[in-house]
């Protein structure tokens with residue numbers, strides 16, 4: 001089968017499409033004929049070596065987490081899927097290899113693709129949809145009456161965050177750049193702040209939940225914009241200020257301070273994906289797709305993602 005492989009860390013052109021063996025199918029595994037994958041920033045951070053302390057440096061290395069396709073083969077103990085089912089999912093951190101004609105996932109990581117979307121739309125959902133879902137529902141303990149601000153609302157995570165919070169009944173303020181304001185309004189945000197014209201951290205409004213989907217803020221910058229029990233959740237806690245808060249705020253909570261700060265680290269899983277599927281079927285969630293590249297043009301897809309200016313998801317068409 002064809003798969004994107006790297007044999008060293010480096011710029012996008014270290015990725016090559018090579019002939020490799022199909023993954024073996026363990027008892028609880030499902031072999032999927034991948035039709036589409038999508039690019040996530042973590043993919044190019046693995047490719048350029050900046051995450052080698054987490055993902056190691058064993059080559060050849062396969063890339064990609066998001067898959068959508070048809071079941072080709074099932075392991076002996078698989079009960080939930082059969083050959084021909086349309087499925088999607090996020091591969092686990094160790095396995096990866098979504099940029100390939102076939103990928104193998106444990107059945108617990110997959111869900112059926114909702115009838116009303118195609119493979120391309122389905123491939124746009126898993127990693128970023130799950131991140132937004134887990135940030136809001138698990139880290140944010142979102143309730144329908146909450147006021148929610150999503151920073152980075154036009155990106156992969158943020159565009160799902162806006163829709164998931166809206167679907168739960170929240171009042172949603174979305175922050176994005178000028179070029180993306182109209183797209184973000186169309187996602188259903190109650191209010192859109194153009195980050196290039198206004199700084200929401202200098203405005204008086206307060207929110208129950210602030211999700212920094214692009215990891216550009218810190219708790220200290222937004223704390224005045226949080227309500228008394230406000231929760232700040234970031235996808236990228238790479239700033240010392242964030243890490244200090246993860247330690248400091250639980251201590252302050254003993255003295256009655258109720259604001260909190262958390263980091264969401266996405267967990268692959270078919271159950272949460274099925275919850276996202278329900279929203280898709282109810283037409284409360286639709287992926288925002290920027291553009292699609294062929295597998296052979298994966299280097300261009302990464303280069304585009306690295307500009308940080310994509311509107312929603314970048315897809316990779318396979319086969």
Ligand SMILES: NC(=O)c1ccc[n+]([C@@H]2O[C@H](COP(=O)([O-])OP(=O)(O)OC[C@H]3O[C@@H](n4cnc5c(N)ncnc54)[C@H](OP(=O)(O)O)[C@@H]3O)[C@@H](O)[C@H]2O)c1
Pocket residue numbers: 040041042127128131151152153154155156157158175176177178180195213214215216234235236264265266305308309310311312313
């Ligand atoms: N912890 C986890 O488990 C986890 C999971 C998923 C993603 N992440 C991380 O979360 C980040 C976002 O992921 P993604 O897939 O949503 O990325 P993405 O789709 O590439 O995000 C692109 C968006 O970022 C916005 N942006 C760029 N610079 C900005 C700035 N200075 N301030 C605010 N927004 C800015 C741009 O929108 P505008 O120009 O419209 O503002 C652009 O549309 C990445 O760093 C990713 O690695 C972490």
